[in-house]
Amino acid sequence: xxxxxxxxxxxxxxxxxxxxxxxxxxxxxxxxxxxxxxxxxxxxxxxxxxxxxxxxxxxxxxxxxxxxxxxxxxxxxxxxxxxxxxxxxxxxxxxxxxxxxxxxxxxxxxxxxxxxxxxxxxxxxxxxxxxxxxxxxxxxxxxxxxxxxxxxxxxxxxxxxxxxxxxxxxxxxxxxxxxxxxxxxxxxxxxxxxxxxxxxxxxxxxxxxxxxx
Amino acid sequence: xxxxxxxxxxxxxxxxxxxxxxxxxxxxxxxxxxxxxxxxxxxxxxxxxxxxxxxxxxxxxxxxxxxxxxxxxxxxxxxxxxxxxxxxxxxxxxxxxxxxxxxxxxxxxxxxxxxxxxxxxxxxxxxxxxxxxxxxxxxxxxxxxxxxxxxxxxxxxxxxxxxxx
Numbered sequence: 001x002x003x004x005x006x007x008x009x010x011x012x013x014x015x016x017x018x019x020x021x022x023x024x025x026x027x028x029x030x031x032x033x034x035x036x037x038x039x040x041x042x043x044x045x046x047x048x049x050x051x052x053x054x055x056x057x058x059x060x061x062x063x064x065x066x067x068x069x070x071x072x073x074x075x076x077x078x079x080x081x082x083x084x085x086x087x088x089x090x091x092x093x094x095x096x097x098x099x100x101x102x103x104x105x106x107x108x109x110x111x112x113x114x115x116x117x118x119x120x121x122x123x124x125x126x127x128x129x130x131x132x133x134x135x136x137x138x139x140x141x142x143x144x145x146x147x148x149x150x151x152x153x154x155x156x157x158x159x160x161x162x163x164x165x166x167x168x169x170x171x172x173x174x175x176x177x178x179x180x181x182x183x184x185x186x187x188x189x190x191x192x193x194x195x196x197x198x199x200x201x202x203x204x205x206x207x208x209x210x211x212x213x
Numbered sequence: 214x215x216x217x218x219x220x221x222x223x224x225x226x227x228x229x230x231x232x233x234x235x236x237x238x239x240x241x242x243x244x245x246x247x248x249x250x251x252x253x254x255x256x257x258x259x260x261x262x263x264x265x266x267x268x269x270x271x272x273x274x275x276x277x278x279x280x281x282x283x284x285x286x287x288x289x290x291x292x293x294x295x296x297x298x299x300x301x302x303x304x305x306x307x308x309x310x311x312x313x314x315x316x317x318x319x320x321x322x323x324x325x326x327x328x329x330x331x332x333x334x335x336x337x338x339x340x341x342x343x344x345x346x347x348x349x350x351x352x353x354x355x356x357x358x359x360x361x362x363x364x365x366x367x368x369x370x371x372x373x374x375x376x377x378x
Contacts, residue, residue: 051224060225060241061356063371068314106372145314149371152241153354156225156264157313160244160325163264167226167277 007170007200012045014207015172019043021134022127023174023191026081029126030176030189033119034094041175041188049168050159056173057082057190060152065089065103067120068157069144071128074137075202077195078158079127081120085148087178087189092116103148117146127191135206158194165197220358226280228261230292233362240356242309244326246282246349247357248333249306250289250342251364252298258361259293261285265325266332282332290340303342306366306378307333308357310349326350346378 020043031038054060065088067081083091089103092112101112121144132139147154162169172193195203223229223239231237233256239247242262251258261279268281278288294300310326330349337344346366348355353370360367369375 050226054225054241147313147352149243149313150241150354150356152225153243153245153311153313156241156243156245159225160264163226163280167280 007047010209011200011204014204014209015045015170016043018131018134018203019045019172019174019191019193022131022193023176025126025130026123026191027176029122030119033122034091036178039177041177043172043174045170045172047168047170050156050163053155053159053169053171054152056155056171057151060150062151063149064151064154065116065146065148066154067117067124067144067146068154069124070142071139072142073140074206075135075139075195075199076161077193077199078161079124079141079194080155080158080190080192081124081144082151082154082190082192084188088116088148091119095119108148113146117144120144120146124191127193135203137202137206155192158192161196162194169194170200223260223262225262226264226277228259228279228285228289228292230257230259230289230296231361232257232296233360236358236360238356238358242355242357243311243313244309244329246307246309246326246329246333247355248285248289249357249359249366250286250293250298250303251306251359251361252293252302253304253364254302255298256361257293257296257298258359258364259289259298260357260359261289263329263333266328282329282336286333286336286340290342300340303340304364305337305342305344306346306359307344308348308355308366308368308378311351311353311355313352313354315352348376348378 027038027040065083071077095115174191176189219235221237237260239262246263248261263285264280268284278284310330356369358367
């Protein structure tokens with residue numbers, strides 16, 4: 001837990017603000033794409049054990065549609081965009097104007113997957129460019145990759161770097177939902193930012209706070 | 214008569230052991246590998262949910278044994294022997310080690326699944342434990358459950374249903 005010991009409530013607030021700005025831009029982009037009002041929740045920043053993290057959206061076996069990318073550059077880390085399968089389906093149907101698109105059983109329609117990947121690309125791209133603008137740091141995202149599978153299997157991919165130094169992760173989680181969607185759906189749209197351990201000091205320094213302040 | 218069967222759950226980077234009629238399971242294996250060690254005669258089994266191939270990858274002093282292939286195999290042998298298994302009759306089954314996201318990368322860590330599988334096989338060889346069956350690789354997440362009374366390992370994936378090895 002060494003790298004986490006210097007992190008205070010003030011640092012957590014800064015991470016919250018990062019989630020706020022990043023997901024705010026993404027929600028705006030999504031809203032424009034779908035021509036629909038999108039709500040965003042207050043970001044949740046938590047220090048969690050790996051097991052708590054895999055339980056995050058209702059357990060490791062919950063099936064989700066996810067887009068994942070690695071961030072290289074000044075602040076390496078992992079970024080996930082995770083949606084309930086039904087919600088991904090709805091978004092894609094609208095994007096490709098095809099009511100028959102389904103993510104229930106493969107083979108999935110190629111153009112639909114491609115549209116979902118592009119959606120993830122646009123949303124994670126606006127998340128990262130706002131983060132880069134805010135911090136004046138250079139971020140180089142990898143090409144986003146797509147997976148529709150168990151949440152535990154998907155999210156553990158973002159823990160590989162962290163797992164070498166810790167059994168805990170700091171997760172910056174911002175949820176978005178469509179305005180007409182009911183409050184109690186289990187999986188909303190989530191952005192998960194998981195900075196690599198060495199990224200925290202750089203992030204804090206770029207925003208004018210020393211990590212041991 | 215109604216029989217209540219207990220299933221012991223093992224989390225990520227964790228391990229545990231059971232005796233029949235208890236079963237043992239772990240959910241949402243991606244690039245991680247689930248390793249089962251079992252003693253068929255004594256109906257004892259252990260399961261480790263392994264994340265990384267090599268504890269020298271760890272950059273901190275204190276390490277969680279269950280996280281790395283080399284330390285997890287040793288610890289799991291010790292734990293099943295503690296509850297009555299004989300080391301000479303241990304056998305192994307493994308599942309997992311998928312590559313959840315397909316993309317080109319120079320980062321070796323992104324190919325962690327296959328490296329986990331190799332590392333575990335090496336360790337099993339070192340301890341002369343026969344690997345009876347495996348279901349590794351691919352790009353699907355797996356949930357696995359082992360029953361020490363039948364020695365069946367049931368593997369569930371999202372799109373390919375259930376199979377038993």
